[in-house]
Amino acid sequence: xxxxxxxxxxxxxxxxxxxxxxxxxxxxxxxxxxxxxxxxxxxxxxxxxxxxxxxxxxxxxxxxxxxxxxxxxxxxxxxxxxxxxxxxxxxxxxxxxxxxxxxxxxxxxxxxxxxxxxxxxxxxxxxxxxxxxxxxxxxxxxxxxxxxxxxxxxxxxxxxxxxxxxxxxxxxxxxxxxxxxxxxxxxxxxxxxxxxxxxxxxxxxxxxxxxxxxxxxxxxxxxxxxxxxxxxxxxxxxxxxxxxxxxxxxxxxxxxxxxxxxxxxxxxxxxxxxxxxxxxxxxxxxxxxxxxxxxxxxxxx
Numbered sequence: 001x002x003x004x005x006x007x008x009x010x011x012x013x014x015x016x017x018x019x020x021x022x023x024x025x026x027x028x029x030x031x032x033x034x035x036x037x038x039x040x041x042x043x044x045x046x047x048x049x050x051x052x053x054x055x056x057x058x059x060x061x062x063x064x065x066x067x068x069x070x071x072x073x074x075x076x077x078x079x080x081x082x083x084x085x086x087x088x089x090x091x092x093x094x095x096x097x098x099x100x101x102x103x104x105x106x107x108x109x110x111x112x113x114x115x116x117x118x119x120x121x122x123x124x125x126x127x128x129x130x131x132x133x134x135x136x137x138x139x140x141x142x143x144x145x146x147x148x149x150x151x152x153x154x155x156x157x158x159x160x161x162x163x164x165x166x167x168x169x170x171x172x173x174x175x176x177x178x179x180x181x182x183x184x185x186x187x188x189x190x191x192x193x194x195x196x197x198x199x200x201x202x203x204x205x206x207x208x209x210x211x212x213x214x215x216x217x218x219x220x221x222x223x224x225x226x227x228x229x230x231x232x233x234x235x236x237x238x239x240x241x242x243x244x245x246x247x248x249x250x251x252x253x254x255x256x257x258x259x260x261x262x263x264x265x266x267x268x269x270x271x272x273x274x275x276x277x278x279x280x281x282x283x284x285x286x287x288x289x290x291x292x293x294x295x296x297x298x299x300x301x
Contacts, residue, residue, distance in 0.1 A: 001028045011037070016068040016081070027049060029068040030132065032092055033084025042095045049100055057096065058126075093122045099152060107219055117148070126153040126171055135166035135291070139220050139237055141288035142169045146206040146222065161191060165293045166237060168195050170202040194265045201233040201297075209234070209249040217241040221285070225253040230300030238287040248282040251298075260298040272301060 001008045008015065009040040014037035015028035032038050041239050086206050093105065105123035107114055111130030128145060132155045144233035145152050146169075152253060153171025158164040172195060176183060204226035210219055223238035234249065254260065256259065262283065263270040273283070278298070285294050 001030065002026075011040075011115070014040070016072050018067045019071045020105075021072075022067045023249055029063075031072075031081075031085065032088030033081060034088070038088045038092055042092055042099075046096060046099050046172055049096070049103065055098075055102065056104045056106060056186070058108065059123075060105040061114060090118055090122070093119075097122065110134070115145075115149075115152075120149055124151050124153075124171070125149075126173065128152045128154050128169075133163075133167070135163045135237075136214055136216070136239065138166045140212065143208060143212055143220060143222060145169070146224075150203050159187065162237070162291045162293050163188070164191050165235070165295065168200065197265070198224075198233040198235075198295060198297060200229075201231065204229075204232055205253055207252040209236070209251075210247075215239070215241075217243070219244065219247045221247070221249055223249070223251055225251070227253055227255075230255075230258075232298055234283060234285070234294075234296040234298075236285045236287070236294045238290055238292045240291045242290060245288055246284060246286040248284050250282040251278040254279055254298075259301045261301050262296060262298045265295045265297065273298075 007030065008028060012028075012033055014031055016031045017028060018025050028191055030037055030041065032041070043242060045057075048054065066082075067086070069085060070078070072081045073079065097103065097105070101271050106126045107119050107123035108125065108127050111127050111132075112125070115125050115128065128141055131141075136280060138154060138156075141154065151170045153173055153175040154167055154169060155175050156164055156167035157175035157279075159165060159176075168191075172192075176188070201224040204224045207223040207225065209221040213220060216239045219236060219238050219242060223232060223234050225232035232251075232253075234251070236247065236249065238244070238247075256274070256276035256279065258275050259272050260278060261270050262273050263277075283296065285296065
């Protein structure tokens with residue numbers, strides 16, 4: 001809260017002060033570890049939700065609260081303000097969800113600063129990080145996030161296949177100016193159509209197919225597999241300085257005795273390969289261009 005706002009003047013006892021040395025030290029933080037303060041916030045926000053018909057609540061948080069917490073702890077009680085605040089913050093969300101059981105919550109905190117497991121039990125990160133657009137970083141985000149969460153999003157405004165595919169995950173936020181008549185709408189329709197085709201696979205089992213790397217001379221790839229549906233997808237990326245035009249990836253979770261129809265989304269022809277061969281010998285992926293990518297689907301015949 002800034003000085004002279006309603007909370008600052010009406011309930012200063014609910015607000016935490018930062019240290020005098022902190023930037024913008026005149027500002028205050030509402031103490032969610034204070035039950036009356038938290039209950040006021042619950043009633044206030046719930047009233048807005050109901051009055052305005054809100055069905056998706058987004059909470060951003062572009063400040064660092066640590067100085068507020070530490071500045072309010074006694075020497076022998078370091079950490080207690082933070083503990084109580086976090087408990088109150090989770091209780092606040094639980095109460096909003098109890099009062100509005102159909103409401104969705106989108107969690108953001110400078111993008112990525114609050115993707116902890118307790119928060120993610122209550123919300124989804126539609127913008128997983130403020131670090132967006134650059135392709136290798138986006139590949140790394142998907143590689144790591146998919147170990148923990150089935151649904152997360154990021155933004156993109158790319159207009160080339162490699163960069164756009166690098167940003168595509170279970171939730172895609174398009175940042176194109178659709179008033180621009182010169183955009184390559186044919187490419188966008190094609191790639192977004194491919195994303196729609198594979199997007200159900202993001203809810204399947206996740207397997208990294210290469211080590212994690214941010215180097216420009218490597219491949220990175222992963223697999224999403226839905227054994228109950230007999231299908232899945234492989235997303236592979238050859239980076240700009242990689243000298244290897246092809247790579248072979250051993251897939252996971254397939255049925256060795258069944259045959260799979262394997263299709264590279266950039267090619268017309270499909271292959272038929274046994275599950276045993278895909279898991280033991282591996283799937284051969286060729287990407288002639290650098291940087292380049294291959295999206296491959298497979299379905300039980």
